[in-house]
Amino acid sequence: MKWIKKIGSMPILPKIALTFLLVLTPLFYVGLQMNESGASLVRQEIGTSLNSRVELYMDILNSDFDRVIRMMREYVNDEDLMKLSTFPEIMPDIDRTEAILRLKQKMDLMKSSSAFIENAMVFIPKMDRIVSSNANAITDLDLGMFKALSGQPDPLDYPFTFWENRVFVTIPFGLLDGAPQFLLAVEISSNEITSILKQFTPDGSAAVLASNQSVWTTFREGPLKPTKDELAQLNPMMEGPTQTISIEGIDYLIAGKKSDVLHTKLIMMVPIKVIEKPLDRYRNWxxxxxxxxxxxxxxFAFVMYRLIHRPLMRLVRSFRKIEQGRFDVSVEYPFTDEFGYLYKQLNAMVRELKRLVHEVYEQQYRARLAELRHLQSQINPHFLYNTFFILYRMARQEGNESIERLTKHLGDYFQFITRDGAEEVTLASEAAHAKTYTEIQSIRFSNRITVQIGEIPAEAGQMGVPRLILQPIIENAFEHSLEKRAKGGLLEVDFRVTESELLIRVEDSGGIDEEKVTLLQGLLNGLQDVADTSGMINVHRRLQIKYGNAAGLRLSRGELGGLKVLLVIPIQEVTPNVSIARR
Structure with missing residues (x-):
C-alpha cells in the first residue's frame, strides 16, 4: 500500500510515462507471443503446402506414366507392328513402307501424349531397324541398346530401365531365338521432370526423384547434395506428416511421397532457416x-504535459463558472489547434445556453399567455351581446323558426367552447364548430355574406388538431373584412392533404392590399411581445409551439381580393384518431 501512495504522490510527468510503460508491457508480451504463434503456424502451413506439392507432383507423374504405359500395351497388338516384326521380307515394298510410316505416326502420337517423353521408339530385330519419333524416323538397330533395354526382368511390375544415365519405359514382346520379337521403348525426359520439379519447389530448397535402383533426377538450391546413405535415411519418412532432419549440419523440413505405380519416391526439403528468416526479421522489429x-x-509525456495540462486547467475553471450559472464566460486562445477549437466551441456553447435559457423562459411565458388568451376567447363578449340583440329583434318580429335555428347553433357553439377534456379534437369536429359559427353569422348578416366550406378529405377527418384553430381565423375575417360590406361578401374554406402537410385555406373577399398582407405576415414572424395581438397571431403561436417552425399561418392576397390564410400542420406531427373530449 505504501508504494501505491508513493506513486500517487509522484509528479504528473513520471506518472504519464509510467502509465504508458505499464500499458505497453502487456502489448509487447502479446506481440512476442503472436510472433511465436505465427512462426509455428507458418511452419505448419509450409509443411502442409509442401505435402500438397509432393502429392500433386506425384499424382501428375502417376497419371502421365500410367497413360503412356497403357498406350504402349495397346500398341503391342498393332497390326503393322506384328507384320513388320514377323515377316517383313514377304511384304511388298509399298505395303512395308506404308506400314513403317503408319508406325512412325503412332510413335509421334505417343511422344506428344506426354510432356515427359523425350522419344518414343520401337526396336524390330527382323528388319534390323528402329522406328522412332525423332527426325530420323528409321535408323539401324543399336544391338547394345536393344539388349540392355530387353533385359528388364519383370516389365509389367516395374517398367523402367536405366541405361547410360537415361531412363526408359520398355515393353518387350515375344521371344525369337532368345530375344524379343520387338521392343517398345519410351525415353523419359529428365530435363522436363527437373523443370516441372523446379516449379513445385520453394526457393532455397531441394528435391529428389529416385527409384530403388537409381536417382532419376535431382533439383538443388543451396548446399544440399544428398548421398545414397542420406537417401536411405529418408526412406522411413516417405509417408506421414512433415519431419525435420539434419544433413551436413543444416536442418531441413522434409516431405516425401512414394508411388506404388512407378516404384519411385519424391522427396522435397526446405531449410528451416529459409522458413524462419522472415519471422526473425519480424521478431527483431x-x-x-x-x-x-x-x-x-x-x-510524449513531457510534451503532453506542456501542451495539454495547462489549457485543460483553463477549460476546467471555465466549466466551474458555468456550473455556478455564470454565462458571461469567454475564453481566449491565441492558437488555432484543437484547444483553440475547444475554446471556440465553449464560447459558442455558453452563448447557445444563454439563448436557450431565454428562449425556454419566453416559450413558457408565451404558452401560459396563449392558454390565458384561449380561455378569454372562449366567450367573446362582443359576439355574445350581438347575438342577444339578434334574439331580441327576432323575438319582436315573431320569427319563431329562425329563433329555433339560432338557439340550436348557439347551443352547439357554447357546448364546444365550454367542454373540458383533451387539448386536441378531430379535424372533423373542429370544422363542424367552425361551420356552426358561420351559420350563426349568416343569420346575423342575412344575405350580405355567403360562406362556402369544402369537404374534408376522407383520410384527414379523424386527424387530431388543437382546439379552436379554425374558428378564430373565420371570426377575424368577419370582424375585419366581411362585416363592412353591404352585400356580396364571400368566405371560402377548404381542406387539402399532401404527403407531409395538412393545409386549411380560409379566404375572404373583403379587400386588402399587399402592403397590409406584408405587415401582417411580419407581425406573425416577429419576436415581439404578443400580449395584445389578435386571435390569428394567437393561433399561429400555438401551432408553432406545438409543431415547431414548420407549422403556423401563411398569409397572402387571395384571388377573391381579400386576405388568404393558409393553416399549415406537418402531417407526421398530427395525431390520428383523437377521441372527442367528453362534454
Whole structure:
C-alpha cells in the first residue's frame, strides 16, 4: 500500500510515462507471443503446402506414366507392328513402307501424349531397324541398346530401365531365338521432370526423384547434395506428416511421397532457416519497436504535459463558472489547434445556453399567455351581446323558426367552447364548430355574406388538431373584412392533404392590399411581445409551439381580393384518431 501512495504522490510527468510503460508491457508480451504463434503456424502451413506439392507432383507423374504405359500395351497388338516384326521380307515394298510410316505416326502420337517423353521408339530385330519419333524416323538397330533395354526382368511390375544415365519405359514382346520379337521403348525426359520439379519447389530448397535402383533426377538450391546413405535415411519418412532432419549440419523440413505405380519416391526439403528468416526479421522489429516506443513515451509525456495540462486547467475553471450559472464566460486562445477549437466551441456553447435559457423562459411565458388568451376567447363578449340583440329583434318580429335555428347553433357553439377534456379534437369536429359559427353569422348578416366550406378529405377527418384553430381565423375575417360590406361578401374554406402537410385555406373577399398582407405576415414572424395581438397571431403561436417552425399561418392576397390564410400542420406531427373530449 505504501508504494501505491508513493506513486500517487509522484509528479504528473513520471506518472504519464509510467502509465504508458505499464500499458505497453502487456502489448509487447502479446506481440512476442503472436510472433511465436505465427512462426509455428507458418511452419505448419509450409509443411502442409509442401505435402500438397509432393502429392500433386506425384499424382501428375502417376497419371502421365500410367497413360503412356497403357498406350504402349495397346500398341503391342498393332497390326503393322506384328507384320513388320514377323515377316517383313514377304511384304511388298509399298505395303512395308506404308506400314513403317503408319508406325512412325503412332510413335509421334505417343511422344506428344506426354510432356515427359523425350522419344518414343520401337526396336524390330527382323528388319534390323528402329522406328522412332525423332527426325530420323528409321535408323539401324543399336544391338547394345536393344539388349540392355530387353533385359528388364519383370516389365509389367516395374517398367523402367536405366541405361547410360537415361531412363526408359520398355515393353518387350515375344521371344525369337532368345530375344524379343520387338521392343517398345519410351525415353523419359529428365530435363522436363527437373523443370516441372523446379516449379513445385520453394526457393532455397531441394528435391529428389529416385527409384530403388537409381536417382532419376535431382533439383538443388543451396548446399544440399544428398548421398545414397542420406537417401536411405529418408526412406522411413516417405509417408506421414512433415519431419525435420539434419544433413551436413543444416536442418531441413522434409516431405516425401512414394508411388506404388512407378516404384519411385519424391522427396522435397526446405531449410528451416529459409522458413524462419522472415519471422526473425519480424521478431527483431518487435524488439526495436519496444525500445523506440519507450523513448517516444518519455518524450510524449513531457510534451503532453506542456501542451495539454495547462489549457485543460483553463477549460476546467471555465466549466466551474458555468456550473455556478455564470454565462458571461469567454475564453481566449491565441492558437488555432484543437484547444483553440475547444475554446471556440465553449464560447459558442455558453452563448447557445444563454439563448436557450431565454428562449425556454419566453416559450413558457408565451404558452401560459396563449392558454390565458384561449380561455378569454372562449366567450367573446362582443359576439355574445350581438347575438342577444339578434334574439331580441327576432323575438319582436315573431320569427319563431329562425329563433329555433339560432338557439340550436348557439347551443352547439357554447357546448364546444365550454367542454373540458383533451387539448386536441378531430379535424372533423373542429370544422363542424367552425361551420356552426358561420351559420350563426349568416343569420346575423342575412344575405350580405355567403360562406362556402369544402369537404374534408376522407383520410384527414379523424386527424387530431388543437382546439379552436379554425374558428378564430373565420371570426377575424368577419370582424375585419366581411362585416363592412353591404352585400356580396364571400368566405371560402377548404381542406387539402399532401404527403407531409395538412393545409386549411380560409379566404375572404373583403379587400386588402399587399402592403397590409406584408405587415401582417411580419407581425406573425416577429419576436415581439404578443400580449395584445389578435386571435390569428394567437393561433399561429400555438401551432408553432406545438409543431415547431414548420407549422403556423401563411398569409397572402387571395384571388377573391381579400386576405388568404393558409393553416399549415406537418402531417407526421398530427395525431390520428383523437377521441372527442367528453362534454
Amino acid at each position: 518487435t524488439f526495436a519497436w519496444f525500445g523506440v516506443s519507450v523513448l517516444i513515451i518519455i518524450a
